[in-house]
């Protein structure tokens with residue numbers, strides 16, 4: 479088991495769930511304690527897909543006496559006020575106290591939702607992230623962004639609330655459907671373009687091993703992304719500055735995600751394409767750099783175009799992004815190899831043109 483630790487994040491990376499209790503003890507400065515000697519009750523929140531494939535294995539290894547489960551339907555629709563309220567009620571009925579623990583076992587939806595339940599229940603109880611998808615392992619389970627959606631407003635209700643730790647079992651990725659794996663690859667690629675351009679070369683050179691889900695490649699990419707994310711979050715936990723770079727691809731992406739009902743990661747690669755095209759148009763980058771982006775998307779089968787809504791509809795969703803201020807859309811755009819910058823002075827006409835160019839006619 480490897481550990482990544484800084485002043486804000488604690489992350490364990492392993493190949494099974496066997497060392498979960500060891501990680502729990504390490505974080506609590508105890509040795510060999512059963513989970514119910516540390517927490518009076520445990521609530522495991524998960525979704526239907528994980529329930530079918532992995533949850534029993536995880537709960538058996540937990541060896542807890544006082545444990546209950548709450549299973550939500552798989553999909554973004556579960557990240558809503560209704561499910562949030564039902565889980566809180568379940569927590570009360572199950573007798574969860576301030577000395578109880580919530581464990582989120584699943585993808586980004588389960589992690590975001592469970593984290594917000596933990597942040598709100600009795601004004602905050604401990605929680606642990608156990609991400610089972612690539613997207614959750616490299617991104618959403620790290621950094622303490624928790625929350626739910628409100629209608630078309632994504633993640634608009636929530637809190638920065640750090641998990642006690644994130645426990646990543648990389649082998650959970652082996653059984654991940656290809657579409658779900660691709661969903662996470664967009665966020666993986668994002669790290670190369672915002673922070674570590676060498677990583678893009680690694681991804682290009684090892685794309686076959688990655689797509690075949692070879693152990694060493696999976697472990698390398700999960701560790702690399704977790705290290706970058708943990709560092710960014712340590713420098714800027716509440717997104718006052720540096721952390722904004724993680725939004726690369728998301729401002730455009732959230733627009734198409736909502737309107738086209740496509741998975742988050744797919745929307746992010748389409749959103750990164752829009753950001754690249756815009757950078758090219760306003761001469762922040764050259765064609766060669768954009769071609770590199772196109773090359774990696776092709777190698778890893780990441781979508782770069784959307785179908786359906788008009789450019790005006792996409793723009794109107796972009797205008798509801800919670801990162802906007804003073805009526806300006808804040809956008810993260812590529813500026814040089816492995817670097818991005820924040821821009822908020824792009825006029826609507828230019829944005830509309832770019833959205834149109836990314837529409838599959």
Ligand SMILES: O=C(O)C(=O)C[C@@H](O)[C@H](O)[C@H](O)COP(=O)(O)O
Nearest residue numbers: 617621623632633665721724725728
């Ligand atoms: O952790 C962050 O900070 C990120 O921005 C990571 C994003 O990849 C992630 O999708 C996040 O959930 C989007 O955050 P939001 O602030 O737009 O809700």
